[in-house]
Amino acid sequence: MASRSAPPSMGLSTLFLLILSSSFCPSRSLHYDAIFSFGDSLSDTGNVRVAGLPYGMTFFRRPTGRCSNGRLVIDFIAEAVGLPLLPPSAAKGKNFRRGANFAYTAATALDFGFFNRRGLGSKLWVNSSLSSQVRSFEKMMPSLCSSTQACKAHLSRSLFIVGEFGGNDYNTAIFAGRSMAEVNSYVPKVMRAIKLGVERLIGHGAVDIVVPGMLPIGCFPLYLTLYGSSNKNDYTDIGCLRKYNDFAEHHNSFLQRVIYGLQRKYSWTRIRYADYYSPTLRFASNPTKYGFTGGALKACCGAGGSSKYNVNLDKVCAKPGSSVCKDPSTYVSWDGSHLTETAYSLIADGWLRGPYAKPSIMQWS
Template sequence: MKLVILFLLPFFYLSNSKSYSAIFSFGDSLSDTGNAVLAGLPYGMSFFGRPTGRCSNGRLVIDFIAEAVGLPLLPPCTAKGKSFRRGANFAYIAATALDFGFFYRRGLGGELWVNASLDTQIGWFEKKMPSLCGSTQECKDYFSKSLFVVGEFGGNDYSTPIFAGRSLTQAYALVPKVIRAIRQDDYTNIGCLNKFNNLTSYHNSLLQRKLYGLQRKYSWTRIRYADFFNPTIQFISDPIQYGFSADGALRACCGAGGRGDYNVNLKAKCAEPGSSVCSDPTTYVSWDGIHLTETAYKLIANSWLYGPYAKPPILHQTALRIIKEIFLLTEEGWIPAGSLISPVIARIGTKNAEEDVNVLARGCNLFEGRWVLDEQNSRPLYTEESCPYLTRQVTCLSNGRPDSLYQKWKWKPNSCELPRFNGAKLLEKLRNKRLMFVGDSIQRTQWESMVCLIQSAVPESKKFIHKDPPRKIFVAENYNASIEFYWAPFLVESNADHATKHRVQRRLVKLDSITKHSRQWKQVDILVFDSYVWWMSNPLINATFGSDDTREYDVLAAYRLMLNTWAKWVESAMNPQTKAFFMSLSPMHLWSWEWRDGSRGNCFNESSPIEGAFWGSGSNVRVMRAVEEALREMKVDVTLMNITQLSEFRKDAHASVYTERRGKLMTGEERSKPEMFADCIHWCLPGVPDTWNEILFAYLLSM
């Protein structure tokens, strides 16, 4: 197979997917629909019955995207007598991100056989523009309803020095330049060379950072990051799961033997004398050792159209309906079969919940329901003024938020009523016990919420806060009970474990080290764990595992290793009498166009929940699956608190610009730029975390 160098691209668009007027595609041989014609069969054999210039046996990802949005397959821009009003393909085989001159100045010009860099392709597009629209307003309207697909770019930039015999260090040196143009073990467990895949990951990491900056700068556009690399790795790692044969994972369908029995021989490439083609391309991932089969491209296209490998999916509104079905325990097609929400979530207490309506024993799912406006004036359950333990990060009203409606919504499960929180009753349950929340700032907010919910039931002289970094402890002396928070954003040890000084330039996580933290958890009666937000800042993370050697890990792989370390501690060292919970991920609401077409903001100025099914790009499905799988395989019962979907609806309840930034309240200038500074990760209090604790209250009563 081709070294998977890059395999990713951003999408730019401004309109509802159903009203696209055109698609314009830029890239290399992964997207070229015929600008550089490959003349011979078996290219094109499976769908077109003839070669069309596509480097596959049939359609490419861009073809499936066009079909999905109701547009014709894109004609190559070099086609004669074609209308390009509904789109055109400017991609070209062997295209680079960097211009031709860049390689010539470094003595690499002879390694390239075409001048079709990204700048060149944009130039071709600009020449076509007069035939597409006339006036400035007409062009603005036309292109605002168009989808621009940019990439894959980068693979040829890096392979040029590599195949010319230059060092891999020289290839690494190109990565920042390529990104600007776009705006240790030797082998992995599937037999791929780590050094090349690490180069890919480095590129992908820088590209995602750049795209994030571009989205903030050009907030009127919609920029998506889509991933070739990870789905391809999934195909190779588990071919049977995706409908490929075991032999078709690494072996090319069309080729001529060659080293390693991959059916790749550069002296007899596909369609050249001496090559042959497999009998069933649908069972192969790779078509010719460089490009993929139509079957693989279709799976990748679906993962971009509906998720999870485009952030957010292209057909986002359609994806919402699909995600809703997935969320209701059915998962089909792209993601391997298996439920997002397993019986682990339903494995709740079976004891009587006293007089507070025995909802858990009756089998009520407290996580499925809807938000309703409180008509009995029972919300909020406390106020900013009545709870002296709230920090400025969460006191949105005091910080200047003009509306308070976000405090008035109540969560109503579909088949029962959520028991009303009773602080005295919970304290009685916690008598002579310790309840500890472990995790990051989201978990700290849940701790503050719980303290505020419970503190009014304790006489003033019998309650206090004790700070013992990285712990904060609320003590109810008359119950000999404590409600504690322990700062451990990654659960395992890291260089960000200082309770207040955890802003570090280069994060480092020790994926197999947990003792420093866990010794503080041993004598706790109830543990509530959380870890998500700190993992999501980059696709790669610096970490150690098994030795002191630092390397970059894919975030999901690192997250799974963390879960494994944590699970081993729970199974082997946690007190058998301790009850453990794990909070599912807390959603982020970063792009308002995900829930309201045509908008260009984020959570700022939102005043009501989202209606209908919704799953935003800030909630990583694969992380949810990793947690669910880890809990299912554990020998100790840990209850997963699935607060993600109910929180997804609450775009209105984030701290936004009414909070602190780097320890100080946001300035007027910062508040005037919500597209840059709004905090759409953390929550206001009173607010959504109170509902999390109401649900936790029901669980604790059932113990």
Template sequence: MPCKFFFLLMGIFHLFAAEHFGLPLPPASQAHGKGFKKGANFAITGATALEYSFFKAHGIDQRIWNTGSINTQIGWLQKMKPSLCKSEKECRDYFSKSLFVVGEFGGNDYNAPLFSGVAFSDVKTYVPLVAKAIANGVEKLIELGATDLLVPGILPIGCFPLYLTLYNSSKKSDYNARTGCLRRYNRLAFHHNRELKQQLDQLQKKYPKTKIMYGDYFKAAMQFVVSPGKFGFSTALQACCGAGGSGAYNFNLKKKCGEAGASVCSNPSAYVSWDGIHMTEAAYRMVANGWLNGPYASPPIMK
């Protein structure tokens, strides 16, 4: 089982992984005076799978929070490599004993065009490009020596309080009757995840000595939405941190979490959504356990 960790972009899974394996939290890869022998966190806020040039060419670069992509983070790893190992053989051996968590990538690649008003039909055409960019990144890591890689899909964005507020509809047919989530946005997420899994399956066949694990955010989050009480949640579609009592989803763009006028619920562990677009620690912990032991990873990390 891997004993060193390199996190490219992740929510808080690394907290639970480090806790599980008895490792220190991996420091930020750009931190000074830190040792990275036990791993590093390469995460960039708002990172994308596609390059910034793609969004600039499509006139939607104003909605990109930064210019960092999956390739940016892999580049940082390559620059760090000489400090971790001295020879190609030593490096491949070192990386073969590490767990690489590659993502979650993809969400921001769709948020940017959708929030910029790009036609939904056009955004759907990005899916093969985004999935391929993630797969290419995974392959680069394999070429560096990675053998254990967890690659998460994306969450059901149609269940996000942010999306439910922004794209509120008077048409009942726009919502799933069972979940209350927006159908077409969840279809987009499902389409992305299916495409990504196909790309990963191809890589697994190409590199049979690797273990490429798909982390299923979608299935986990949908179970929380369908049966919140079963998992200890009182609500799945309302944000804990935000405009408490504002609308059906406790979300208001003018009172976002951390901004003036926002409030925080008294019991975050009873909520699935933290701020309307990220889950709470309680929800992430359940997903993390599902990735480690099943059933939310294929195959689970520990099997």
């Protein structure tokens, strides 16, 4: 097959993204009637309109509510299985039979009351939790199918993606200056909320469920800026903050045990853990291998180069004083706490084909 040459201005990552996108064609053996997604800013496709351009600049050419320059993991998955990009569940006049996205930017696993009782209610950006998103799904169900039996049949042929959840639960406390001991105490409660949410969906007929873990937040430019240390031992050999990555690993290990327990309890289902952590850490460890020549620990959109990690809370992405890099495809981080479309495309491929979901989505079709 003849190879295609890239235009002179096209970076390695951009070329790889085009090749990868062209390979996201539906498998003949893969068929889902719909995708239903729950989560936070890693998967919100428009329930919360958080910012204007340059958000959405790369693919959509306009802001859509996605916290990136383009598509998210959920978008690449929908494309791969031959379904439309998921409409936000709050959209008016949409037919949701082929899928809906209930994710809300800044959503938590735990309900508002949990944070309010701890004096953190005012720190939440939205009042959206996993349980409230599942309730929204339950309210939508009568419009999807005509009977309980019909719903179970439809949902058994649908893909459910539940998360990422937990990141904002912990961020709420961390950004408020609470101790890591307190943050650690949230983990079992977050796990219980995720477990209960998945079980509610199984009760309605969900069979094929993906539950993603946390990203390595110690590699986020935002964390590196806010919690930088003069002690070299606080950093990993690639420059990430050790204690925050250790915490994310703890969450992910706990979550995998929960998923294992759910799979054993509901043996007729297919519940898989999806890994955000490992691929993102690989990007940070060897960015040029993946075409990230702009860097892995520096935000593309941010403080106009006025800080080491291009993060300044007075010049956040899309706000006055901020600027955006020339080629987002050469960066891992979009705005300091979310990834670029190119990074999300690589993660999505790992979930679809392995090795970042076991078994991969394509394998268990």
